[in-house]
Amino acid sequence: MKKKLSAIGLLVGLLVLAACGKAEEADQGSSTEVLPLDVELTVTEQAEIGETVTMEAVVTYGDEKVEDADKVVFEVWEEGKKEDSIMIDAVNEKDGSYTAETTFDHDGLFHIQSHVDAKQLHSMPVKKVTIGHGASAEETHEEGHDDDHGEGHEEGHGAHEHGHTDGFALHFVNPENSTTTAGTELMTHLQIDGKPLEQADVRYEISSEVLGDKHLWVDASETVAGEYTATHTFEKAGSYVVKIHVKNDDGLHEHEEYTVEVK
Template structure:
């Protein structure tokens, strides 16, 4: 009887060990990371004063995202990104977010949509030619050349930099500086990003602030501005593949 009991216990013990051996430990390594895809639809050409509809189809895997956290369109004329205009979108359901705009004069414009959803960020863009594609003042040699050179200095193909201008920055509080980077529609990771800060209130002094990559393609830093005034931030971007880009922006501190 004791032998039978011993054999039975041994068999049960082996079955328990076998079951334990088959149990898989979920360490998160097998979790599939789905991409946030944004299909931006904009006409390539239009006339001055013509209403242009912009549509962004937002998907996450096979799912059409109907509850995006934020979908905002940014529009600027070639060489004048510092004067860009932001437009809120309308949620038309089925993953489509739209907005409309018109243009007052000839020129080449960039339309970029900024999408935040599923804790991810995407910002595809397209160019639109309005009228003849060249502003009349530029044809007569107006003094926009320096500004154009600053923003169009020969970007790496597919490179996109979006600096989120601080709003309501004050001297008594830390100011968060945030930049999103993409190449060919994908977050640019592991880049070295530095903010070069200058202002008339600082004199000849330039302050440098190193950014950290908080999320894939998102680089943040915190600055404390002791004096009120208009500040210029030049965003410098480099990586080990030889990319070296910079763009300049201004914002006010009260």
């Protein structure tokens, strides 16, 4: 009788182990693979003053067209004037493409960058648009020296204006409703050649008239690939300049400035 019970117990144990093995295989088979978010940005690269410039972002996740992106906007700015950029909401064409149009009222070299949030990922390719005769040689020369000063002693001298590194893209998520009563999250997305720029050294330099000559430095941490965040508590209300400094071991050194309003 004991032998019979032992045999039954052994059989039950084997059945339980087999069931666990199948359940584990099922779990492994159902694991979600993280696929790349690809955005193909197409713009009118040459146009005249007042002529319509079309913008289209085709969004795919793996082999699947993304018809329900969380957010798609086009950022437009003139060469050397990123701080004056404008955002244009895209129209969802319901086939994986997102479109918009704009016009320009003077000659110059302009940049158009699509910002796409989908599948908990962010992509931001950029293209150039020449309007009329484009930028003059004198303007291009001045823009190349526009931001060589004001780096601060900790960062050294001679840093160049953003955009000199081919394929580099930066998107700062300007915080809304910043107050002195709570910490403000500073978040920046970085890409190089359409892929997340990882393991970069990112610092936020904060200055303002309310701080006088004082400059504050806040180190950012890479929370996910290509996303760098930090939390800072502004002690006084006012308008602040947040300059984002980006460096890495490959010699990249870029920076961009943004204005943050604190109440």
